[in-house]
Amino acid sequence: MNKTNEKGMSLIVKTITRLTVGIMLLYGIYIISHGHLTPGGGFAGGVIIALSFVNLMLAYGKEVTLKKLPKGVASFFEGMGAILFLGIALLGFTGGYFFFNFIAKGEPFRLFSAGIIPLFNIAISLKVGAGLFAIFISLVLLKIEAEKK
Amino acid sequence: MKLFVDIIPLFVAVPMAGAFLIALVARKIKWLPALITNIITIGLVFVSFFAVKLINIHKVLVYDVGAWKPPMGIGMVLDGFTVFMLTTVNLAAFFVAIYSINYVERFTSKWKFYTLFLFMIAGANGVVITGDIFNLFVFLEIASIASCSLIAFGTEKHDLEAAFKYAVMSGVGSLFILLSIVLLYSYTSTLNMADISNVLAQKDPNNIILMISALLIMGFGLKAGLVPFHGCLPDAYTSAPAPVSAMLAGAITKSLGLYAIFRIFYNVIGMNQALSSIFMFFGALSMIVGVILAIGQWDFKRLLAYHSISQMGYIVMGIGLGTPLGILGGLFHLFNHSVFKTLLFLNSGSIEYATGKRDLQKMGGLSEQMPVTSGTCLAASMAISGIPPFNGFWSKFIIIIAAVQAGRYGYAFLAVLASILTLASFTKVMKYAFFGKLKDGANSVKEAPFLIKLSMTSLAVICITGGILLAPGVYEHFLKEAVDVILEGTKYSSVVLQAVLK
Amino acid sequence: MKVYLLCLGLFCIGLYCILRKRNIIKIILGFIIAEYAVNLFFILAAYRMEGRSPIFAPDAKIVNMVDALPQALVLTAIAIGLANVALLISIALRIYDKYGTFDITKIRELRG
Numbered sequence: 001m002n003k004t005n006e007k008g009m010s011l012i013v014k015t016i017t018r019l020t021v022g023i024m025l026l027y028g029i030y031i032i033s034h035g036h037l038t039p040g041g042g043f044a045g046g047v048i049i050a051l052s053f054v055n056l057m058l059a060y061g062k063e064v065t066l067k068k069l070p071k072g073v074a075s076f077f078e079g080m081g082a083i084l085f086l087g088i089a090l091l092g093f094t095g096g097y098f099f100f101n102f103i104a105k106g107e108p109f110r111l112f113s114a115g116i117i118p119l120f121n122i123a124i125s126l127k128v129g130a131g132l133f134a135i136f137i138s139l140v141l142l143k144i145e146a147e148k149k
Numbered sequence: 150m151k152l153f154v155d156i157i158p159l160f161v162a163v164p165m166a167g168a169f170l171i172a173l174v175a176r177k178i179k180w181l182p183a184l185i186t187n188i189i190t191i192g193l194v195f196v197s198f199f200a201v202k203l204i205n206i207h208k209v210l211v212y213d214v215g216a217w218k219p220p221m222g223i224g225m226v227l228d229g230f231t232v233f234m235l236t237t238v239n240l241a242a243f244f245v246a247i248y249s250i251n252y253v254e255r256f257t258s259k260w261k262f263y264t265l266f267l268f269m270i271a272g273a274n275g276v277v278i279t280g281d282i283f284n285l286f287v288f289l290e291i292a293s294i295a296s297c298s299l300i301a302f303g304t305e306k307h308d309l310e311a312a313f314k315y316a317v318m319s320g321v322g323s324l325f326i327l328l329s330i331v332l333l334y335s336y337t338s339t340l341n342m343a344d345i346s347n348v349l350a351q352k353d354p355n356n357i358i359l360m361i362s363a364l365l366i367m368g369f370g371l372k373a374g375l376v377p378f379h380g381c382l383p384d385a386y387t388s389a390p391a392p393v394s395a396m397l398a399g400a401i402t403k404s405l406g407l408y409a410i411f412r413i414f415y416n417v418i419g420m421n422q423a424l425s426s427i428f429m430f431f432g433a434l435s436m437i438v439g440v441i442l443a444i445g446q447w448d449f450k451r452l453l454a455y456h457s458i459s460q461m462g463y464i465v466m467g468i469g470l471g472t473p474l475g476i477l478g479g480l481f482h483l484f485n486h487s488v489f490k491t492l493l494f495l496n497s498g499s500i501e502y503a504t505g506k507r508d509l510q511k512m513g514g515l516s517e518q519m520p521v522t523s524g525t526c527l528a529a530s531m532a533i534s535g536i537p538p539f540n541g542f543w544s545k546f547i548i549i550i551a552a553v554q555a556g557r558y559g560y561a562f563l564a565v566l567a568s569i570l571t572l573a574s575f576t577k578v579m580k581y582a583f584f585g586k587l588k589d590g591a592n593s594v595k596e597a598p599f600l601i602k603l604s605m606t607s608l609a610v611i612c613i614t615g616g617i618l619l620a621p622g623v624y625e626h627f628l629k630e631a632v633d634v635i636l637e638g639t640k641y642s643s644v645v646l647q648a649v650l651k
Numbered sequence: 652m653k654v655y656l657l658c659l660g661l662f663c664i665g666l667y668c669i670l671r672k673r674n675i676i677k678i679i680l681g682f683i684i685a686e687y688a689v690n691l692f693f694i695l696a697a698y699r700m701e702g703r704s705p706i707f708a709p710d711a712k713i714v715n716m717v718d719a720l721p722q723a724l725v726l727t728a729i730a731i732g733l734a735n736v737a738l739l740i741s742i743a744l745r746i747y748d749k750y751g752t753f754d755i756t757k758i759r760e761l762r763g
Binding site for chain 2: 662666669675676682690693696697720721727735739742743749750758761
């Protein structure tokens with residue numbers, strides 16, 4: 001994210017993006033980690049995280065963004081999220097049931113409560129965030145490929 | 150009692166885990182995706198056989214996901230009909246998976262194929278096994294999105310066009326299904342299928358149920374490809390890679406379309422005379438229109454696609470009759486059709502593998518070069534056109550007898566007519582493709598590799614011996630359980646809700 | 652009642668786009684409109700008169716909440732719709748790559 005990069009949009013857009021992207025990422029993480037207490041959760045937080053990267057891509061062009069988060073890493077996180085989700089669900093068999101909430105529920109309205117729900121939120125957010133970003137990259141690359149021909 | 154009930158979620162969880170593992174770990178290693186897929190499919194076949202045995206003892210098993218009891222939580226229901234469909238779907242998937250090992254060699258990025266293939270199996274199994282109507286919708290979408298991407302797998306012109314048509318049509322179908330689920334939920338305030346049935350039984354029939362039924366028939370008709378809604382199916386079957394066409398015809402349209410229709414209309418909403426006549430009308434229409442359109446085709450796979458529509462018509466007509474014999478015939482035909490249509494699509498794929506052709510006029514004399522393909526294709530053709538003692542004969546025979554017994558002579562006549570036309574069109578296939586003179590430049594054609602032959606031969610053996618499922622001693626364990634579930638009608642709700650309490 | 656009719660109208664607009672428009676992108680837009688109509692209908696069907704949002708908080712009383720289940724279900728339906736639309740768009744891009752047009756009357760090589 002250096003100012004001298006020629007590709008992408010104008011300086012104003014780049015500056016604003018540089019200032020806001022971090023906040024968006026943080027907000028996404030907040031939404032995920034408080035998913036079991038307030039509205040939101042894994043899906044919404046994941047979308048916000050993906051959008052922060054998409055914003056970066058719109059402002060700076062694909063080279064800078066893909067250096068931050070390469071396509072391979074994005075699809076690795078996507079697979080990781082899915083495996084985590086399924087793994088936690090299968091771990092429920094230790095309590096006797098698929099998807100069983102086998103961790104102590106804790107006290108309501110605390111950050112560390114609700115058993116496996118926050119873990120699910122994290123897994124979903126990995127899956128959704130990386131997946132949405134991967135979809136965006138693939139569509140962009142597809143279009144660039146088509147324009148080259 | 151609840152000793153082996155833990156196998157129920159595995160039907161969905163294992164294929165999904167396999168798909169994610171392939172996407173995450175196995176993409177770099179060439180041979181691993183095929184191995185994982187084959188291990189999973191063979192495992193699923195054995196688990197379905199085990200489930201058949203389990204159902205013989207317990208009749209109905211309900212699994213509470215996450216230990217929440219079903220009317221509130223999500224339940225998975227295993228009963229006779231479910232087990233029957235699971236066996237059908239997983240058998241087809243198993244043979245297609247063996248076949249794919251050699252067939253998929255020609256594509257780049259094989260791991261994508263196997264990932265989507267496993268998602269397709271997971272979706273189809275999930276639709277069959279779930280007891281919750283919104284879950285049914287979710288699994289249905291998993292299966293149909295995976296199959297859409299598989300149709301476009303070759304990324305040639307035709308593949309993309311067919312995939313786009315299929316994606317739009319099945320998307321619209323899903324919207325109708327979702328709309329009907331919304332109406333059902335706002336009318337009954339529950340999503341569990343047994344509970345919906347329970348609530349509906351306490352209310353008087355009215356126009357909302359009529360509208361829901363119409364939406365459901367449209368939605369699932371689009372998924373199953375019955376005649377007024379069949380527009381996208383022939384293109385999709387023609388353009389998709391052969392294993393995918395085989396899966397679509399043998400497993401996906403059956404579990405997504407037919408299973409869901411019959412489960413909802415017989416067990417949840419409840420069947421009546423008007424619905425029965427509608428089903429029989431659609432069935433007969435699909436039967437006749439499909440076979441008439443098929444006769445004129447020269448593209449092998451397109452011909453098979455239209456025959457698929459026509460045979461679906463038989464199934465819908467048989468089950469729509471509503472008599473025990475008709476339901477037996479319909480279900481047995483569902484199983485048989487899954488076997489021989491999978492085999493026929495695999496045959497077409499093996500011809501395409503060897504010669505690169507799909508046009509019947511350009512083939513000819515292949516029986517010398519490809520004895521296994523020609524032999525198995527002969528078996529499947531005889532099965533589909535209803536020649537004794539192949540399995541297709543028994544099921545068609547039962548459907549026709551059932552129609553006569555119910556006094557529906559017109560429908561019985563149409564079924565016989567469609568069977569004769571089917572025979573005519575497959576005589577054409579055999580004559581042009583396998584017999585006759587060898588075309589120029591076809592001397593170098595070789596028989597397909599071993600695994601393709603293995604898969605086709607095993608399916609042909611099932612075609613020949615399929616009639617054994619009707620034999621006393623076997624019939625009670627497999628088909629009768631499924632027929633009983635459909636026959637019990639809306640008593641399904643009390644059966645399931647009692648099984649929850651155990 | 653009027654809001655339900657609005658949803659029906661939106662749904663019909665979507666279906667009209669899917670059936671009548673020739674441009675692939677417009678067909679996809681029609682699909683999105685129809686899907687959102689169904690989602691909107693689901694949310695509205697769950698509304699209770701003067702209901703409040705179904706959030707469980709330490710200081711709030713649990714009275715007069717709207718039905719919370721459809722909101723979760725619609726979230727799932729939106730995610731599914733996202734996948735569907737992404738698939739459709741990527742197929743559309745590939746089609747443009749191969750055929751050089753978005754007009755479905757010119758993309759008709761499959762017949763019969």
